[in-house]
Amino acid sequence: MADVAREVGASTITVSRALRRPEMVSEGLRQRIAVAVEELGYLPDPAARALASRRSNVIGVLIPSVTNNVFADVLAGLYDTVGGTAYNVQLGNTRYDTQVEEDLVRIFLSQRPAGLIVAGVDQSPASRRLLQQAECPVVQIMELARDPIDMLVGFSHRDAARAATEHLLDRGYRVPAFIGARMDPRSERRRAGFCDAIRAADPRARIRELTTNEPSSVRLGGALFDRLRADAPEIDAVFCNNDDLALGAQFAAQRAGLRIGPDIGICGFNDLEVMSAAHPAITSVRTFRREMGEIALQRLLARIEGADDPSEAVVDLSWRLEPRSSTDRG
Amino acid sequence: MADVAREVGASTITVSRALRRPEMVSEGLRQRIAVAVEELGYLPDPAARALASRRSNVIGVLIPSVTNNVFADVLAGLYDTVGGTAYNVQLGNTRYDTQVEEDLVRIFLSQRPAGLIVAGVDQSPASRRLLQQAECPVVQIMELARDPIDMLVGFSHRDAARAATEHLLDRGYRVPAFIGARMDPRSERRRAGFCDAIRAADPRARIRELTTNEPSSVRLGGALFDRLRADAPEIDAVFCNNDDLALGAQFAAQRAGLRIGPDIGICGFNDLEVMSAAHPAITSVRTFRREMGEIALQRLLARIEGADDPSEAVVDLSWRLEPRSSTDRG
DNA sequence: AGGAATATTGACAGCGCTGTCATTCGTCAA
DNA sequence: TTGACGAATGACAGCGCTGTCAATATTCCT
Numbered sequence: 001m002a003d004v005a006r007e008v009g010a011s012t013i014t015v016s017r018a019l020r021r022p023e024m025v026s027e028g029l030r031q032r033i034a035v036a037v038e039e040l041g042y043l044p045d046p047a048a049r050a051l052a053s054r055r056s057n058v059i060g061v062l063i064p065s066v067t068n069n070v071f072a073d074v075l076a077g078l079y080d081t082v083g084g085t086a087y088n089v090q091l092g093n094t095r096y097d098t099q100v101e102e103d104l105v106r107i108f109l110s111q112r113p114a115g116l117i118v119a120g121v122d123q124s125p126a127s128r129r130l131l132q133q134a135e136c137p138v139v140q141i142m143e144l145a146r147d148p149i150d151m152l153v154g155f156s157h158r159d160a161a162r163a164a165t166e167h168l169l170d171r172g173y174r175v176p177a178f179i180g181a182r183m184d185p186r187s188e189r190r191r192a193g194f195c196d197a198i199r200a201a202d203p204r205a206r207i208r209e210l211t212t213n214e215p216s217s218v219r220l221g222g223a224l225f226d227r228l229r230a231d232a233p234e235i236d237a238v239f240c241n242n243d244d245l246a247l248g249a250q251f252a253a254q255r256a257g258l259r260i261g262p263d264i265g266i267c268g269f270n271d272l273e274v275m276s277a278a279h280p281a282i283t284s285v286r287t288f289r290r291e292m293g294e295i296a297l298q299r300l301l302a303r304i305e306g307a308d309d310p311s312e313a314v315v316d317l318s319w320r321l322e323p324r325s326s327t328d329r330g
Numbered sequence: 331m332a333d334v335a336r337e338v339g340a341s342t343i344t345v346s347r348a349l350r351r352p353e354m355v356s357e358g359l360r361q362r363i364a365v366a367v368e369e370l371g372y373l374p375d376p377a378a379r380a381l382a383s384r385r386s387n388v389i390g391v392l393i394p395s396v397t398n399n400v401f402a403d404v405l406a407g408l409y410d411t412v413g414g415t416a417y418n419v420q421l422g423n424t425r426y427d428t429q430v431e432e433d434l435v436r437i438f439l440s441q442r443p444a445g446l447i448v449a450g451v452d453q454s455p456a457s458r459r460l461l462q463q464a465e466c467p468v469v470q471i472m473e474l475a476r477d478p479i480d481m482l483v484g485f486s487h488r489d490a491a492r493a494a495t496e497h498l499l500d501r502g503y504r505v506p507a508f509i510g511a512r513m514d515p516r517s518e519r520r521r522a523g524f525c526d527a528i529r530a531a532d533p534r535a536r537i538r539e540l541t542t543n544e545p546s547s548v549r550l551g552g553a554l555f556d557r558l559r560a561d562a563p564e565i566d567a568v569f570c571n572n573d574d575l576a577l578g579a580q581f582a583a584q585r586a587g588l589r590i591g592p593d594i595g596i597c598g599f600n601d602l603e604v605m606s607a608a609h610p611a612i613t614s615v616r617t618f619r620r621e622m623g624e625i626a627l628q629r630l631l632a633r634i635e636g637a638d639d640p641s642e643a644v645v646d647l648s649w650r651l652e653p654r655s656s657t658d659r660g
Numbered sequence: 661a662g663g664a665a666t667a668t669t670g671a672c673a674g675c676g677c678t679g680t681c682a683t684t685c686g687t688c689a690a
Numbered sequence: 691t692t693g694a695c696g697a698a699t700g701a702c703a704g705c706g707c708t709g710t711c712a713a714t715a716t717t718c719c720t
Contacts, residue, residue, distance in 0.1 A: 001676070001677070002676085010699080010700090012676090013677090013679095014699060029698085029699090043436065047378075048675070050377035051381050051675085051677070051704095051707085052676075052679080053678055056377055066402065067402050072397050072402045089421065093410075111375070111376055112377075217603050218604045219603065222607055251607055251609035274574075274577065277547070277548035277551075277578055279584045279585050331707070343670065344670075347708095356668060356669090359669090374706085378675090379706080380675090381705085381706080382675055382708040
């Protein structure tokens with residue numbers, strides 16, 4: 001930066017201002033500085049900036065998993081939106097553990113981040129407190145809640161699951177069951193939505209379900225489906241916690257010689273691309289994962305850049321049922 | 331840090347050392363410092379560290395896509411390995427564009443990263459030069475090459491594809507075709523491996539293929555399969571660029587009433603979890619994506635921590651053919 | 661016992677930038 | 691004409707830590 005300043009015959013602080021608040025520097029100087037920066041290939045040192053301004057350019061993102069398709073999509077939205085800005089996304093993998101999450105919150109906060117995005121609304125009390133006292137904006141994503149820490153972008157898993165289950169009942173299935181893996185808070189809410197729908201139809205109905213805390217996979221979906229049918233042969237539809245399980249259930253049903261749709265209804269959750277391309281196509285609840293990442297980051301950046309007005313502190317992205325052949329009794 | 335120093339009656343530099351090079355500080359002092367750090371909840375400021383030491387704790391990772399399953403697995407390996415260390419992974423999304431990659435290399439380098447991991451071996455000349463001159467270790471991942479910039483962890487896509495195609499021929503398929511999407515350098519090498527095998531079997535054979543630069547997806551795999559069969563009805567097997575395409579091809583073949591295996595052989599690439607769980611299970615070439623991330627980062631950290639010996643500058647992770655029903659002619 | 665080698669600690673300056681406050685200069689209403 | 695005011699620029703100090711070199715304490719060897 002000193003070089004640039006020398007080049008144009010100005011002080012370093014003026015160069016600094018030309019880069020960060022161009023409107024504070026006269027037209028001519030600004031241009032000459034821009035030229036010199038380009039010529040010299042000057043790139044500001046983020047560490048020095050962070051130290052001097054007591055605020056880093058890091059957007060901390062806390063998610064429970066990196067591999068999971070759902071979060072991969074959220075991340076894609078995040079990275080797309082952060083690309084081109086002066087900010088950097090920094091991921092923290094909480095591994096579905098609130099204690100790990102709390103540690104990461106502390107570590108992130110020690111960097112004086114520009115903003116924080118955290119998945120879910122079930123932080124530990126200590127995390128919540130830390131985040132509330134943070135002097136940077138915070139966005140919770142994935143879910144809806146009555147008492148956001150700061151901002152919130154998500155949708156109601158419970159409502160979505162309830163709608164999916166109602167769809168099964170509407171289509172004439174009598175005994176839908178719930179298949180769940182990796183029972184995190186969001187999965188539990190989907191399960192609750194399933195129960196809502198079942199009980200609304202028949203308050204005395206028995207809830208048929210099979211859940212596990214193992215990470216979900218296609219193979220596991222098949223295994224759970226087979227076990228569930230062995231225990232409860234009367235079931236004629238399954239609402240799966242997520243699309244991987246649904247795909248696995250469909251494969252298992254096909255192996256068992258069942259006709260997908262007429263003999264067994266299958267519904268997934270998230271509507272990954274594969275669902276509509278499968279044979280037969282699988283009904284699912286579409287969620288707006290990429291958009292969640294984009295919007296969360298947009299809100300965050302708006303606040304960082306000074307928009308104090310939290311006009312829309314909570315954004316409900318909702319969901320959309322996508323009925324397909326797998327729940328068509330024909 | 332000054333607080334900690336005061337608490338134990340030592341100088342800040344001693345505290346600094348106790349944190350970074352414990353062996354340089356006497357047992358007793360070290361213990362008291364550890365206690366004080368814990369009590370005061372002291373966390374070092376990474377920006378100040380980076381500025382003073384002229385070296386940040388950032389491991390820059392340049393990949394072409396965040397959503398892609400393949401890179402998601404690599405990332406998972408990376409994040410698993412970096413967790414618990416004092417380093418931070420910072421992702422740069424090159425979007426399959428070497429110019430973007432070059433800009434990102436510059437930006438990353440301006441942060442004085444602890445190390446850099448870049449996907450592929452086809453960097454622009456300028457990127458290559460920058461990376462070679464970088465005063466930090468660099469690992470290229472995903473592929474093999476004769477002239478690594480520094481270290482390399484990957485496998486031969488060409489050999490793997492050749493083996494897969496030979497498998498089709500061995501199984502008795504006469505007219506295998508190649509289906510490819512998102513034709514990046516690695517896809518091109520797989521295509522070359524396909525051609526190698528076909529030509530080795532019959533030097534005068536016509537190469538049947540259908541490729542596109544669109545990002546791949548299950549749906550696209552089905553569409554390409556249908557178009558390919560319309561143009562070349564004689565084909566009796568397809569080697570797909572990746573598993574998504576293979577899955578789509580399988581669904582399309584099923585829609586067309588073909589028996590998977592007897593009527594049409596299908597082989598994918600990467601061996602995502604879904605391949606073995608599909609109905610029927612789909613033959614694929616297993617690649618060690620997560621391991622690639624883990625090992626690349628381990629090597630990098632070893633070098634950062636001072637192991638100068640580049641005993642194994644190149645690690646070949648190889649691959650493994652996983653024959654399944656989809657290439658069983660019965 | 662004497663000196664060299666080693667282990668342990670500290671003083672000091674400065675990393676590259678920005679926040680704060682001060683200065684200069686031109687403009688404008690009274 | 692004059693003082694007030696805003697726009698443009700600069701001086702200075704310091705963000706929190708570490709590299710370097712120096713000083714002191716301790717151990718070891720002859």
